[in-house]
Amino acid sequence: xxxxxxxxTATRIKSVETSLTIIEELKRQNGATVxxxxxxxxxxxxxxxxxxxxxxxxDYVVNNDGTxxxxxxxxxxxxxxxxxxxxxxxxxxxxxxxxxxxxxxVQFSTEQHGRSVVLAREAGHKGVFSRARLGKxxxxxxxxxxxxxxxxxxxERVQEIxxxxxxxxxxxxxxxxxxxxxxxxxCIRDRGYSFNKGESTDGLHAIGVPLxxxxxxxxxxxxxxGPSHRMHSERFKDEIPDVMRSVVNEIELNxxxx
Amino acid sequence: xxxxxxxxTATRIKSVETSLTIIEELKRQNGATVxxxxxxxxxxxxxxxxxxxxxxxxDYVVNNDGTxxxxxxxxxxxxxxxxxxxxxxxxxxxxxxxxxxxxxxVQFSTEQHGRSVVLAREAGHKGVFSRARLGKxxxxxxxxxxxxxxxxxxxERVQEIxxxxxxxxxxxxxxxxxxxxxxxxxCIRDRGYSFNKGESTDGLHAIGVPLxxxxxxxxxxxxxxGPSHRMHSERFKDEIPDVMRSVVNEIELNxxxx
DNA sequence: TTCTTTGTTTCGTAATAAGAAACACCTGTT
DNA sequence: AACAGGTGTTTCTTATTACGAAACAAAGAA
Numbered sequence: 001x002x003x004x005x006x007x008x009t010a011t012r013i014k015s016v017e018t019s020l021t022i023i024e025e026l027k028r029q030n031g032a033t034v035x036x037x038x039x040x041x042x043x044x045x046x047x048x049x050x051x052x053x054x055x056x057x058x059d060y061v062v063n064n065d066g067t068x069x070x071x072x073x074x075x076x077x078x079x080x081x082x083x084x085x086x087x088x089x090x091x092x093x094x095x096x097x098x099x100x101x102x103x104x105x106v107q108f109s110t111e112q113h114g115r116s117v118v119l120a121r122e123a124g125h126k127g128v129f130s131r132a133r134l135g136k137x138x139x140x141x142x143x144x145x146x147x148x149x150x151x152x153x154x155x156e157r158v159q160e161i162x163x164x165x166x167x168x169x170x171x172x173x174x175x176x177x178x179x180x181x182x183x184x185x186x187c188i189r190d191r192g193y194s195f196n197k198g199e200s201t202d203g204l205h206a207i208g209v210p211l212x213x214x215x216x217x218x219x220x221x222x223x224x225x226g227p228s229h230r231m232h233s234e235r236f237k238d239e240i241p242d243v244m245r246s247v248v249n250e251i252e253l254n255x256x257x258x
Numbered sequence: 259x260x261x262x263x264x265x266x267t268a269t270r271i272k273s274v275e276t277s278l279t280i281i282e283e284l285k286r287q288n289g290a291t292v293x294x295x296x297x298x299x300x301x302x303x304x305x306x307x308x309x310x311x312x313x314x315x316x317d318y319v320v321n322n323d324g325t326x327x328x329x330x331x332x333x334x335x336x337x338x339x340x341x342x343x344x345x346x347x348x349x350x351x352x353x354x355x356x357x358x359x360x361x362x363x364v365q366f367s368t369e370q371h372g373r374s375v376v377l378a379r380e381a382g383h384k385g386v387f388s389r390a391r392l393g394k395x396x397x398x399x400x401x402x403x404x405x406x407x408x409x410x411x412x413x414e415r416v417q418e419i420x421x422x423x424x425x426x427x428x429x430x431x432x433x434x435x436x437x438x439x440x441x442x443x444x445c446i447r448d449r450g451y452s453f454n455k456g457e458s459t460d461g462l463h464a465i466g467v468p469l470x471x472x473x474x475x476x477x478x479x480x481x482x483x484g485p486s487h488r489m490h491s492e493r494f495k496d497e498i499p500d501v502m503r504s505v506v507n508e509i510e511l512n513x514x515x516x
Numbered sequence: 517t518t519c520t521t522t523g524t525t526t527c528g529t530a531a532t533a534a535g536a537a538a539c540a541c542c543t544g545t546t
Numbered sequence: 547a548a549c550a551g552g553t554g555t556t557t558c559t560t561a562t563t564a565c566g567a568a569a570c571a572a573a574g575a576a
Binding site: 011012013015016017019020023027030050051053054055057058059060062069070071072074075076077078079080081082083084112113117118119133134135136137 | 269270271273274275277278281285288308309311312313315316317318320327328329330332333334335336337338339340341342368370371373375376377391392393394395
Binding site for chain 4: 013045046
C-alpha cells in the first residue's frame with residue numbers, strides 16, 4: 001500500500017538519481033560543501049554526506065580542504081569512452097593538421113542522444129576563444145558540425161532529435177524553425193559542408209564537414225571556427241572548405257582500409 | 259533490529275555502489291547486455307535493468323542494439339574536471355612541444371587519491387606504443403612521472419599512499435620495497451628528474467620531470483617515454499632531461515605570473 | 517509453428533535510504 | 547580562555563524503496 005497514491009513501482013532508482021544530481025550540482029557550482037549541496041538540492045546534510053562518502057570511495061569526487069570537487073575518475077571513464085570511438089587517433093591527428101593549416105580553432109564532434117559531443121579539439125596559432133572543450137555538449141542545430149551530421153542522418157532520426165530537444169536559440173541567428181532547418185539540411189547535403197554564421201555565438205563563424213563511414217553512415221563532423229572578421233568571402237566560402245574536404249577525404253580512405 | 263548482525267548503520271549507499279559497479283563492469287567488458295551484467299555482478303536482471311534505465315536517462319550509459327555501453331557524459335564531466343586543473347592549457351602545449359622536439363611519446367600526469375592520472379598526452383613522430391590514455395590511472399611508483407611527483411610530496415603523504423595502494427609489481431624491474439623506494443625518491447630529489455627503466459612495461463624507458471607550483475608544491479610531472487633501444491646513454495641521461503627541464507622551467511615561470 | 521533466450525514489468529517483503537537531531541570539530545571573536 | 551556560530555559527521559528510527567523471484571513480452575532460432 002503506497003501511502004502516496006503514485007504508481008506503485010518506479011522504474012528508476014531514486015538514490016542513484018540523487019547521487020547524479022549531486023555530481024551535476026558539484027559541476028555547476030565548481031565544487032561545494034556538504035551544507036551547500038544539501039541546500040541546493042533540498043536533501044538533508046546527512047544524506048548528502050553519505051552520498052559523497054560513497055562517491056569519494058571510488059574517486060568520483062574528491063575532498064580538497066572541506067569542499068568537494070569532481071574527481072578524475074570521470075576523466076578515466078570518459079577517456080575510455082573516447083577511445084572506443086573508431087578511428088579516434090586519426091581524427092585527432094587530422095584535427096591537429098587542420099588547426100595548423102588554417103590557424104583557427106578546430107574540433108571534431110559526434111552525435112549521442114541527439115546532442116553534439118566534442119571528441120577532439122585543437123586551437124590554431126591565431127588562438128580564438130571557444131566555448132568548446134573535450135566532452136562538451138551542444139545542441140546540434142546551433143553549430144556547423146552538428147548541422148553537417150544532421151544532414152546525413154535519416155529524416156526520422158532528425159525529427160526524433162528535434163522532438164526530444166527542440167530548437168532552442170542561442171543567438172538571433174540560430175535556426176529555430178523546423179522547416180527552415182530541413183531546408184538548410186537539404187542545402188548542406190548538396191553543398192557537402194555547412195556554415196555557422198553566428199548561430200551559436202555572436203561573431204563566431206564556422207564551417208562543418210561530415211565524416212562518413214564506409215557504409216555511408218555519418219561518424220561525426222569536423223568544424224573550423226574563427227571570428228567573423230577573419231571568416232568571410234573566399235577564405236570562408238572556398239579555401240577553408242577545400243582544405244577540410246581534402247583532409248576528410250584522406251581520413252575516409254584510411255578508415256575504409258583498416 | 260538488523261537481522262544480519264552487522265554494524266547497524268552503513269555509511270555508504272548500497273544502490274549507488276551497485277550502479278558504480280555496473281559502470282565499472284561495463285567498461286571492463288567493453289559493453290554488455292542486461293543478462294551478462296546480472297551474471298557478472300551477481301544481482302537480479304530486474305535490478306540491473308532499473309539501474310541501467312536510471313543511468314541511461316542521464317546519458318551515463320547508452321544502448322546500442324541491445325548492448326549497453328559507457329556514454330559520453332563521462333567525457334563531459336571528465337573534460338570539465340580536466341579544465342579545472344590550473345594551467346592545463348599551457349601544460350598541453352608544452353606536452354606537444356616536447357613531443358615535437360623529442361619525437362617520443364610525452365604525457366603529463368598528476369596525483370589524485372594516491373594514483374597517477376594522465377591529464378595530457380601526445381605521441382611524437384616516432385610513434386611508440388603506449389598504454390597511456392587520457393584519464394588513465396597508474397600506480398605512482400611504477401612510472402617516471404609518478405616517482406617524480408612522489409619525490410616532492412611530504413614523506414608522510416608518500417607513506418599514506420604506500421599504505422593505501424601498496425607497491426605492486428608490473429615487471430621484474432618495478433620497485434617493490436619501501437626502503438628502496440624512499441632511497442630512489444631521495445636520489446630523484448637530488449637529481450631533479452626521475453628514470454623509469456622498464457619498471458612499468460618491459461622495454462619501455464622514460465624520464466620524469468616534476469612541475470612545481472609557485473608555493474613549492476608539486477602540481478604533476480611530465481614524462482617522455484620511448485623504447486629502450488632509443489632511450490639510453492647520452493640521449494637518455496642528459497639530452498632529453500635537459501630539453502625537458504628547460505621546457506618545464508618556462509611553464510613554471512608562466513604559472514607564477516598568471 | 518514451438519522452443520529458447522532475452523529484455524521488461526509486477527509485486528511483496530525485507531532491507532535501507534533519508535531526515536532529525538545529537539555530537540564533534542574547527543575558527544574566529546569577544 | 548571561554549564562547550558562539552558555523553561546519554562535517556554520526557546515531558537512531560521509521561517510512562520508503564530497492565531488491566529478487568517470477569510472470570510477462572518480445573524476438574530469434576530450430
